[in-house]
Amino acid sequence: MARYAQEDVTAAEVARQKALYGPLTQSIRELVDAAIRTEVDDDTVRAAQAEIEAVTARLRARQLEGSYGVRFTPSGGSRAWGNAVVGTRNAVAPPLVIHHEESGRAWSDFDLGAAYEGPPGLVHGGVAALVLDQMLGEAAGAGGKPGMTGTLTLRYRRATPLGPLRAEAHIDRVEGIKTYAVGHLADAEGVTVEAEGVFILPRWARERLEESGFPSRFE
Numbered sequence: 128m129a130r131y132a133q134e135d136v137t138a139a140e141v142a143r144q145k146a147l148y149g150p151l152t153q154s155i156r157e158l159v160d161a162a163i164r165t166e167v168d169d170d171t172v173r174a175a176q177a178e179i180e181a182v183t184a185r186l187r188a189r190q191l192e193g194s195y196g197v198r199f200t201p202s203g204g205s206r207a208w209g210n211a212v213v214g215t216r217n218a219v220a221p222p223l224v225i226h227h228e229e230s231g232r233a234w235s236d237f238d239l240g241a242a243y244e245g246p247p248g249l250v251h252g253g254v255a256a257l258v259l260d261q262m263l264g265e266a267a268g269a270g271g272k273p274g275m276t277g278t279l280t281l282r283y284r285r286a287t288p289l290g291p292l293r294a295e296a297h298i299d300r301v302e303g304i305k306t307y308a309v310g311h312l313a314d315a316e317g318v319t320v321e322a323e324g325v326f327i328l329p330r331w332a333r334e335r336l337e338e339s340g341f342p343s344r345f346e
């Protein structure tokens with residue numbers, strides 16, 4: 128069962144796993160792009176399918192029971208390697224490498240290819256929401272006010288082209304357990320999508336913090 132978990136793992140072991148799984152995941156991303164854009168003949172497609180199924184069976188030989196979860200390391204870091212936006216082991220993730228400031232700011236330069244298409248040549252609106260949800264959430268977390276997305280509001284000002292993009296977000300204001308963050312997605316010509324959201328520390332997390340003696344940290 129996936130969860131937040133404290134892991135007893137060394138930094139060297141985390142680095143070893145990152146060096147192992149990062150390239151595997153990148154290869155799968157390239158496979159997805161290749162499958163969308165290939166124009167090879169039918170027999171080659173069928174042969175490729177058989178090879179992919181064989182590789183999938185090898186990886187399935189030993190699996191986690193559920194999803195990856197979020198794992199905290201002894202050094203205070205966390206691994207969200209299954210995350211749909213930033214996950215080191217998730218080929219669905221573009222992935223975004225997100226930079227943070229403790230003031231509650233986050234930004235990322237990244238590239239969205241054929242796998243993220245909605246209208247022809249343009250980023251799917253749901254993908255823009257996916258990216259901005261994560262960015263606003265990361266800004267809230269960077270500022271020490273993490274939470275679950277309560278409400279996310281988007282304004283699609285103009286279409287976002289596939290290709291190189293930048294996303295930015297920052298904390299706008301904090302009201303008790305609610306952190307309001309704003310941000311945008313932009314291409315080289317400027318902003319394409321604006322976002323605002325409220326991130327709320329869930330009741331179960333508030334109760335756990337109160338039990339552990341840190342009741343005021345998020346107030």
Ligand SMILES: CCCCCCCC(=O)SCCNC(=O)CCNC(=O)[C@H](O)C(C)(C)COP(=O)(O)OP(=O)(O)OC[C@H]1O[C@@H](n2cnc3c(N)ncnc32)[C@H](O)[C@@H]1OP(=O)(O)O
Nearest residue numbers: 260261264265268274275276277278305325327328329330
């Ligand atoms: C670093 C990692 C970044 C990750 C970024 C990605 C973030 C995500 O994708 S999170 C996944 C998507 N979000 C979810 O699934 C959230 C599902 N909803 C929930 O878990 C809960 O409804 C949650 C946490 C939003 C609020 O639950 P809970 O803490 O029990 O709320 P509750 O105690 O009733 O209300 C607390 C306050 O929040 C307000 N509130 C509750 N729900 C919402 C909401 N959906 N929108 C806005 N305000 C809300 C209430 O009105 C109340 O306000 P006030 O104190 O002023 O009266």
